[in-house]
Amino acid sequence: MKVEQISIFIENKSGRLAEVTRILGEAGVNIRALSLADTSDFGILRLIVDQVDLAKDALKADGFTVNKTEVIAVEVPDKPKGLFGILDTLENGNVNVEYMYAFVERCGENAVIIFRFDDTESAIKVLLDNNINVLKGERVCQM
Amino acid sequence: MIWNDEFETMPKEALQALQLKRLQKTLQRVYESVPFYRESFKKANITPDSVQSLDDIQKLPFTLKQDMRDNYPYGLFAAPLDQIVRIHASSGTTGKPTVVGYTQRDIDNWSELMARSFAAAGAHSGDIIHNAYGYGLFTGGLGAHYGAEKLGASVIPMSGGNTKKQIMIMKDFGSTVLTCTPSYCLYLAEAAAEEGIDIRDLPLRVGIHGAEPWSEQMRDEIEAKLGIKALDIYGLSEILGPGVAIECIEAQNGLHIWEDHFIPEIINPDTGEVLPHGEQGELVITTITKEGIPMIRYRTRDITRILPEPCVCGRSHARLERMSGRSDDMMIIRGVNVFPSQIEAILMKIEGVEPHYQLVIDREENLDTLEIHVEVDEAIFSDEVKVLQGLSKEIRNQIKEMLGVTCEVRLVEPKTIARSEGKAQRVIDNRDFS
Numbered sequence: 001m002k003v004e005q006i007s008i009f010i011e012n013k014s015g016r017l018a019e020v021t022r023i024l025g026e027a028g029v030n031i032r033a034l035s036l037a038d039t040s041d042f043g044i045l046r047l048i049v050d051q052v053d054l055a056k057d058a059l060k061a062d063g064f065t066v067n068k069t070e071v072i073a074v075e076v077p078d079k080p081k082g083l084f085g086i087l088d089t090l091e092n093g094n095v096n097v098e099y100m101y102a103f104v105e106r107c108g109e110n111a112v113i114i115f116r117f118d119d120t121e122s123a124i125k126v127l128l129d130n131n132i133n134v135l136k137g138e139r140v141c142q143m
Numbered sequence: 144m145i146w147n148d149e150f151e152t153m154p155k156e157a158l159q160a161l162q163l164k165r166l167q168k169t170l171q172r173v174y175e176s177v178p179f180y181r182e183s184f185k186k187a188n189i190t191p192d193s194v195q196s197l198d199d200i201q202k203l204p205f206t207l208k209q210d211m212r213d214n215y216p217y218g219l220f221a222a223p224l225d226q227i228v229r230i231h232a233s234s235g236t237t238g239k240p241t242v243v244g245y246t247q248r249d250i251d252n253w254s255e256l257m258a259r260s261f262a263a264a265g266a267h268s269g270d271i272i273h274n275a276y277g278y279g280l281f282t283g284g285l286g287a288h289y290g291a292e293k294l295g296a297s298v299i300p301m302s303g304g305n306t307k308k309q310i311m312i313m314k315d316f317g318s319t320v321l322t323c324t325p326s327y328c329l330y331l332a333e334a335a336a337e338e339g340i341d342i343r344d345l346p347l348r349v350g351i352h353g354a355e356p357w358s359e360q361m362r363d364e365i366e367a368k369l370g371i372k373a374l375d376i377y378g379l380s381e382i383l384g385p386g387v388a389i390e391c392i393e394a395q396n397g398l399h400i401w402e403d404h405f406i407p408e409i410i411n412p413d414t415g416e417v418l419p420h421g422e423q424g425e426l427v428i429t430t431i432t433k434e435g436i437p438m439i440r441y442r443t444r445d446i447t448r449i450l451p452e453p454c455v456c457g458r459s460h461a462r463l464e465r466m467s468g469r470s471d472d473m474m475i476i477r478g479v480n481v482f483p484s485q486i487e488a489i490l491m492k493i494e495g496v497e498p499h500y501q502l503v504i505d506r507e508e509n510l511d512t513l514e515i516h517v518e519v520d521e522a523i524f525s526d527e528v529k530v531l532q533g534l535s536k537e538i539r540n541q542i543k544e545m546l547g548v549t550c551e552v553r554l555v556e557p558k559t560i561a562r563s564e565g566k567a568q569r570v571i572d573n574r575d576f577s
Contacts, residue, residue, distance in 0.1 A: 007526035009519045011556050037528045042519075042554050046526055063558050065519050069526045098527055116526065 001124050002070040003114065003137045004052045008045045009065040012038065020045060020059065027051075027058035032140070033114055035101035046101070048073075048114060048140060070120055073103070073140040075110040075133040083113065086132060093126030095119065107135065146262035146294070147255070150403045151458045158402055158459060163197050165431035166406060170194055170203075173437050176221045179214055180439060200406060200429060201417055205440045208241060211381065216242040222434050232280045233380045233480060240280070243380050244435040250289065252432055256401050257290020257386040263399065263456070264351050264374045265392040266320045268295030273318035273347075275327060276354070277303040282384025283354055283478075287322045290386060296320070303327070306334045314345055321350045324478040325357040325365060325373070329509035332368040343370030349392070351376050353385060354478040355511075356466055358575060375465055381441055382428050388463050397450045397462030404432045407463065408440070409449055412470035420451040425470045426463065444471045474504060474570060476511045479548050483569045486515065489541045493534070501560045505573045513550040515542070518557045 010016045017036070024031065024047075033048040049055045052068065059066045076082045090097065096118045103112035112135065117123040127134050145151050153161070170191035173180040183204045184190060193202055211219060220227065228247050232240035245253065266272065272291040276283030284302055291298035299316060301309055303323070309331060312318070321328065328350055335342050350365060353376035365373040377398050378385035387405060388398035400407050405428050409418045412425040426443045446469060450462040474481045483502060490500055499518040504511060515538065525531055535552040542550050561568055 005526070007524075009524050009554075009556060011554075011559070016556075039528060039532065042531065044526055044528060044531070063556070065521055065524045065557055067521060067524050067526060 001072060001134050001136065002120065003048060003073050003135070003140045005069050005071045005114070005116070006047050006049065006052060006056050006059075007067050007069055008047070008059060010043045010045055012041055012043055017043075017045065019062075020064065023058050023062050023064075024049065024055055027054055029055040029058065032105070033101065033103045033112075035099065035114075037099065046071075046099075046116075048103075069116065071114050071116045072120065072124060072127075073135040073137075074113050074115055074127060075107055075135060076113050078106065078109060078111045082111070086113075086127075089130045089132065090123065090126060093122070093130075095123045095126050103140075112140070144262045144265070144267055145457065146259040151259060151460065153403065153459055155459055159197055161403055162406055162431060163194075165403075166197070166200065166429065167191060167194060169429075169431050169433070169437050170439070172434070173221050173439060177219055177437075179210065179219055197406070200408070200440065203429075203440050205415065205427065205442050206438055207442055208381070208444075211241040212239060215239050217244065219436050220244050221437050222246050227435055229285075231282045231285075231380055231384065233282070241381060243282075246434040249433055249435045252404060253286060253383055253386060254289040254293040256383065256404060257286055258293040259401065260376060260386045260389040261290055261294045261296065261320070261351070263389050263391045263458070264320070264376075265349050265372065266291075266294060266296060266351075270294075270296040270319045270348075271317055271346075272296045272298045272320045272322065273301055273309075273313055273316075274298055275301045275303055275309060275321065275323035275331075276385070277478075282378070282380045286378065286384035286386060287351075291322075306331060307338070310335045310338055310340060313342070313347065314340060317346045319346050319348045321347055321369075321371070322376075323350075323352065324354050325352040325361055326355060326477065326506065326509050326511060328352055328365050328373070329361070329368065332365075333508065342368070347371055349374065351389070353377055355475040356468070356574075359465075360575070377445075377463065377466065379443060379445075382430060382438055382443070383433070387428070391454065391456040391458065393456040394454050397454070397464055399454070399456075399458050399460045399462050400428075402460045405430055407449060407461065409447070410442075412442075412444075412446075420449045420461075423448045423464075423467070426466075444469050444473060446470055472570060474502070474572065476504060476513050476548050479546065481513075481546055481548055485546055486542065489545055490515075490517065490538065493537055493541060499557070499560060501569060501571060503571045503573070506575075511574065513548055514553055515550050516553050516555045516560060518560060519554045520557055 030050045035046050037044045056066050098116040100115045174191045187204050226246045227244040229245040232242045274287050278284030350371045350373040362373050374390045377388040388400035408427040409424040418424045426445045426447050430438045445466045448464045501516040503514040538552045
């Protein structure tokens with residue numbers, strides 16, 4: 001049910017983002033989805049990639065600080081109010097979203113959104129109880 | 144003006160005879176009442192009688208700041224607590240401050256030396272002394288205060304901070320003498336300008352500045368911006384507080400150290416060897432009148448030289464060149480003494496922060512700034528912004544609380560802090576004191 005995301009600490013200075021993508025490219029890693037959280041001093045780049053461990057090792061070897069985090073990928077109806085329905089369900093289930101970002105690829109007729117929750121287990125339970133499709137990790141990485 | 148003609152212009156020989164007499168009395172006192180000194184004298188195989196000339200002072204062991212910490216809080220006091228009328232303290236490297244105690248006679252002597260210092264700076268009865276040194280455990284505020292009263296001046300006990308009010312009072316009360324750190328002095332001038340007040344138009348005449356290093360350029364800037372004479376004062380709580388040495392307004396060249404109360408020496412900080420007058424090295428001071436906590440050959444860690452040439456002002460007491468640095472890694476930030484090890488201890492205590500850090504000190508708009516760079520490793524990294532920002536905030540708060548210094552925290556990528564021979568360069572001081 002869970003998807004492995006890697007997050008990378010990046011100082012807010014020019015060329016760092018390019019450096020990350022260069023390293024991943026040279027290692028043959030393909031980025032599937034990404035989000036960048038930024039502050040005035042630093043940024044946190046979060047990535048879903050096709051080869052998690054390879055990506056992590058390559059970045060670490062080049063001196064980056066990298067963590068693995070579990071997130072979940074949720075199928076969201078690709079139509080007005082599609083995302084609202086899911087967020088509303090989560091709110092009713094008292095689950096707090098830390099952050100979220102969208103996948104470029106679709107899954108059939110649906111869009112895919114990556115969610116990071118403060119409590120992943122209860123989030124999965126709330127989603128499944130409400131018949132919302134949570135994608136399997138391997139599937140997401142290969143989409 | 145010379146406050147105490149008899150002592151301040153005492154001929155060299157008489158002064159040295161007085162020094163020897165007072166030194167011997169002090170040695171007797173500490174030998175009898177402070178176990179630390181008795182033991183260290185025994186270890187060096189000496190007794191107070193071993194000192195028969197001023198040169199014999201070189202036989203005595205040094206006293207270090209660490210000795211004060213080891214004897215925290217009252218272990219080095221040479222007077223019983225019922226004779227101690229005042230206790231001050233300065234920040235220490237391990238969270239524990241270094242503590243000093245004063246008998247009534249010490250307070251009287253301190254007031255006398257501060258009154259001398261004010262007079263040397265051209266202040267006199269009738270002056271309105273605006274004292275913006277901090278009042279409290281720090282010796283600056285109260286030390287200057289008592290001296291100003293002794294001088295017969297009107298002292299305004301402003302203490303630090305609250306700049307707008309400082310400016311209002313300076314203007315409305317007609318302050319003529321300002322005591323504060325040199326950087327705060329410039330800050331005041333700029334804050335006043337923002338209020339549409341030019342301090343040059345006010346009655347302010349003299350500034351007495353110390354507690355942090357400053358340069359001749361800074362003096363020029365202060366004198367130009369405030370329209371005053373700016374004088375350098377030196378002191379440290381371990382020896383007395385402010386009033387150990389001060390420039391005279393006549394020469395503005397070197398700080399007269401009150402030799403009837405202190406014996407200065409200059410040593411090579413690496414070998415401990417005493418250097419001849421005129422050579423640069425670490426200042427070592429022996430107090431020869433203090434009762435509460437006499438200091439025998441205290442290593443100040445301040446780098447200077449003794450200027451023995453007679454001064455145009457007529458005082459016979461030797462002068463110290465403006466302090467040019469430290470022989471240890473102590474930093475003085477906005478008048479607060481800070482050691483890198485204190486910051487390291489705080490970083491270590493905050494869970495997960497490995498001590499790969501760098502302290503960058505700068506001076507912006509005449510106020511010292513401290514920026515702490517901390518390398519983000521996997522132990523402290525999080526995919527959530529709020530966690531990292533919380534860490535920065537925690538470090539800022541802890542440093543403010545423990546050391547009383549405001550800082551900025553910058554999280555940086557691993558290995559971005561320059562390392563030389565595997566050892567990180569901990570402190571980058573971009574301030575110019577030359």
